[in-house]
Amino acid sequence: MDSAAINHVASHSRNYNEVFNRLTDLVKGAELTFCDQVVAELERTAEGEPGPLWAATVRDQRVDKGAPYAAQRWVLQNVEDIVDEDDPVDAAPYVVAHAKSLQDQGETEITVVTEDTADKPTRKSIRTVCEELSIPCLSVAEMMRACGHRWP
Amino acid sequence: MTQSGVEVEDVAHCSKVEPQQVSAWLSGDAQPTKTQFRRLVSYLKRPEAFFFLPRPPAREAVPAAFRHPPGGMREPTRVELEGIRKARRVQQVGRWVADRVGDDRWRENPVPAANGQPPREAAKVAKRWLDWSLEDQQGASSASAVVKTVRSRLEERGVLTLQLPLGSEGGRGFSLHDEVKPVVAINTYYNNEARLFSYIHELGHLMRRTDALCIGFAATQAERWCEAFAASFLIPIAALRDRVAHLYGADSEVTEVDQLRPLAAEFRVSLSAMAIRLEELELGREGLFESIPRTSDFKRQGGGPGTDTTRGAVRLREFGEGYFGLVLAGEQSGALRRQDALRYLDVTEGQLRKLHHENIEPFES
Numbered sequence: 377m378d379s380a381a382i383n384h385v386a387s388h389s390r391n392y393n394e395v396f397n398r399l400t401d402l403v404k405g406a407e408l409t410f411c412d413q414v415v416a417e418l419e420r421t422a423e424g425e426p427g428p429l430w431a432a433t434v435r436d437q438r439v440d441k442g443a444p445y446a447a448q449r450w451v452l453q454n455v456e457d458i459v460d461e462d463d464p465v466d467a468a469p470y471v472v473a474h475a476k477s478l479q480d481q482g483e484t485e486i487t488v489v490t491e492d493t494a495d496k497p498t499r500k501s502i503r504t505v506c507e508e509l510s511i512p513c514l515s516v517a518e519m520m521r522a523c524g525h526r527w528p
Numbered sequence: 529m530t531q532s533g534v535e536v537e538d539v540a541h542c543s544k545v546e547p548q549q550v551s552a553w554l555s556g557d558a559q560p561t562k563t564q565f566r567r568l569v570s571y572l573k574r575p576e577a578f579f580f581l582p583r584p585p586a587r588e589a590v591p592a593a594f595r596h597p598p599g600g601m602r603e604p605t606r607v608e609l610e611g612i613r614k615a616r617r618v619q620q621v622g623r624w625v626a627d628r629v630g631d632d633r634w635r636e637n638p639v640p641a642a643n644g645q646p647p648r649e650a651a652k653v654a655k656r657w658l659d660w661s662l663e664d665q666q667g668a669s670s671a672s673a674v675v676k677t678v679r680s681r682l683e684e685r686g687v688l689t690l691q692l693p694l695g696s697e698g699g700r701g702f703s704l705h706d707e708v709k710p711v712v713a714i715n716t717y718y719n720n721e722a723r724l725f726s727y728i729h730e731l732g733h734l735m736r737r738t739d740a741l742c743i744g745f746a747a748t749q750a751e752r753w754c755e756a757f758a759a760s761f762l763i764p765i766a767a768l769r770d771r772v773a774h775l776y777g778a779d780s781e782v783t784e785v786d787q788l789r790p791l792a793a794e795f796r797v798s799l800s801a802m803a804i805r806l807e808e809l810e811l812g813r814e815g816l817f818e819s820i821p822r823t824s825d826f827k828r829q830g831g832g833p834g835t836d837t838t839r840g841a842v843r844l845r846e847f848g849e850g851y852f853g854l855v856l857a858g859e860q861s862g863a864l865r866r867q868d869a870l871r872y873l874d875v876t877e878g879q880l881r882k883l884h885h886e887n888i889e890p891f892e893s
Binding site: 387449453 | 569573574575576577578580581582585613614617620621623624625862863864865866867868870871872876877878
């Protein structure tokens with residue numbers, strides 16, 4: 377899950393506490409995770425908001441905390457326009473690397489939950505890059521419905 | 529390293545290693561440790577991911593003309609290079625959003641090109657374009673109010689205006705010409721009177737359709753032209769002659785710095801600008817400019833009473849309402865997601881909400 381998706385839960389759900397509780401269960405069950413760089417990005421862009429507070433609360437319960445160095449390096453060397461050269465906390469390349477490493481480990485159903493769906497002036501969106509790498513993506517709404525929950 | 533204006537020795541110092549070690553990193557014979565790498569990232573102010581890219585970015589962070597300034601001018605300082613990089617990013621984002629929200633203000637009505645006009649004629653044209661009169665200077669409550677007015681008029685016409693801390697060693701400002709979103713940036717180390725002059729000076733560069741980093745006074749022909757342009761714009765000959773005659777008598781010459789003060793205050797310009805103008809028009813004694821302390825154009829240190837130093841307020845002062853309004857329009861139109869708007873404004877959700885309450889409105893075409 378990327379930081380835009382976590383913020384989206386906070387800003388678009390009818391009851392974000394309830395949704396975050398469900399997400400916490402998914403994190404504990406190793407069905408959902410986010411990388412360390414997402415936590416740092418949330419702290420910078422949404423300090424004091426429900427999204428970073430939730431991420432900080434559950435971060436120690438994650439089973440998987442991010443991509444190994446080799447996977448990060450592969451993404452950075454092989455994926456064009458995924459790095460925003462002037463944004464020190466942008467987690468996008470690490471989210472992609474995390475998903476790619478899990479996929480390469482043979483996990484059968486890796487899906488990136490992202491609201492980073494539109495290309496922007498300084499880099500491609502996470503969704504665009506995932507499509508290029510054949511990594512499935514869902515929006516928060518799609519994920520919630522796929523999990524059988526009402527949204528928003 | 530080139531884009532940040534640093535040498536091997538600087539990187540070695542910040543990373544606490546010998547210069548030979550940095551050379552080994554550059555040649556690929558060695559790699560920094562995690563701690564050294566973090567120091568390097570922090571020093572060069574780039575994301576960690578940047579250092580793993582397969583090649584340097586194709587687009588130069590700083591225009592070549594700035595890195596090798598003409599006419600024996602000095603090379604830009606590290607702080608200036610950071611400011612220029614920030615301004616280029618603002619311009620890149622601004623242009624991208626402008627194309628998507630239909631902001632054609634500059635494209636449809638750019639300041640007319642100077643086309644070899646003498647500065648005085650160009651100043652008349654620019655004043656019409658900016659809808660500017662001497663009353664805007666003399667009728668304002670303070671120099672700060674005049675700066676706000678000129679900034680707002682430029683933004684209304686599609687120019688992005690930045691106020692950046694470029695340091696005491698930094699130039700007074702710079703401009704980045706563009707067909708869609710030109711940028712002028714002013715060094716906040718200087719006081720409001722100096723900033724006003726710099727805004728108009730940079731407008732002169734936009735009329736010349738060139739990028740320019742302005743270091744001190746009149747080092748090149750282009751700089752001299754822009755100085756004369758700004759002087760004609762802000763200190764018209766007839767009005768100045770009238771005031772000198774009124775204050776000191778007909779055919780008088782201003783000889784002392786203290787005599788400069790009321791004139792500079794009335795036209796809302798710095799002592800330096802007024803001295804140069806008086807000398808140029810032979811209304812001031814030769815050498816008057818040299819008698820003014822260099823620091824007279826510097827801002828008094830420390831924020832004024834009530835200055836909001838929260839990150840949101842600082843970013844708004846730096847980037848200007850024009851850029852904020854444009855990015856918010858990008859978000860409103862769906863071209864940018866909320867997260868992206870926050871990223872490009874470098875503020876948090878809470879800070880942006882607070883600015884909304886202070887009536888920072890999205891641009892409307």
